Amino acid sequence: MDEIFPNHPRAESLRIRKKLTEGMRAGMVVPEGLTAHGRGEAFDYLLGERTTELAREAAEAASAALLLASHPVISVNGNTAALVPKEVAELAEVTGAGVEVNLFHRSRERELLIAEHLKKHGCREVLGLEEENAVRIAEIQSERRRVDRRGIFSADVVLVPLEDGDRTEALQRMGKLVIAVDLNPLSRTARAARITIVDNVVRALPLLVEGCRRMRGMPREVLRGKVETFDNERNLRESLRLMCGRLRELFDSGEHLFK
Ligand code: PTJ
DSSP states (O other), X not given: OOOOOTTSTTHHHHHHHXXXXXXXXXXXXXXXXXXXXXXXXXXXXXXXXXXXXXXXXHHHHHHHHHHHOSSEEEEXXXXXXXXXXXXXXXXXXXXXXXXXXXXXXXXXXXXXXXHHHHHHTTOSOOBSOOGGGEEEOTTOOSGGGEEETTTGGGOSEEEEESOOHHHHHHHHHTTOEEEEEOSOTTSHHHHHSSEEEOSOHHHHHXXXXXXXXXXXXXXXXXXXXXXXXXXXXXXXXXXXXXXHHXXXXXXXXXXXXXX
């Protein structure tokens, strides 16, 4: 494996890629996960590869929703497991959330590998593995339809990092509050979720852990206010505006490149 020099201008981005390619070699991440990441990277580039104030607002509302939930669940796919396994465990610990493996490109082997990886990084229990607890959500067409009756099926709040749109829409229709993490503010998931954090999952998950730790003791009324006043549509629109503005800045500052 190539060494990543710390002074390389794209060192952080290369480190993230390395985690994914190692995750793929280990059998957790599917090749499609790499292309999905590439799409995410392009949006991250436009964001300036930093957490924006808008993402902070969304993470604040999302933390409040997780703390208010009576049965929160974190849904984990291959990319999430490869990138932020420790943070998933920390978030589960601080919120009491269940952790469930739920895959788009489902295979038994991947489910077991991902569960083992999550446990190695501190998750006490991982749902979504036993056939006897599997329930199928009729409205979802992909393999994601298979959920755990003790997990996503009975959850009131579901966190879905790096999701495809269908399930988010179906879960919302089932009356669940869905929190998405998606760098693409135009995606169906981003638009369908009640709260979308437009940020890289490697920054958003630590932000949620910090937010939940900080807000744990807050009165429920205050937490409820944060969720109710959060306007997802506005946040997505402003995130897109920010990206457009940055694109213009990049264009103007690089004008000499086009002469
Ligand atoms: O592990 P599996 O089988 O469940 O498959 C996982 C993938 C990611 C392949 C699957 O969920 C998929 O195909 O996802 P999509 O439909 O490509 O959507 C992924 C979304 O996540 C896209 O909108 C990307 O912009 C976004 N994204 C990619 N990487 C990141 C990201 N958002 C936040 N942080 C990232 N690191």
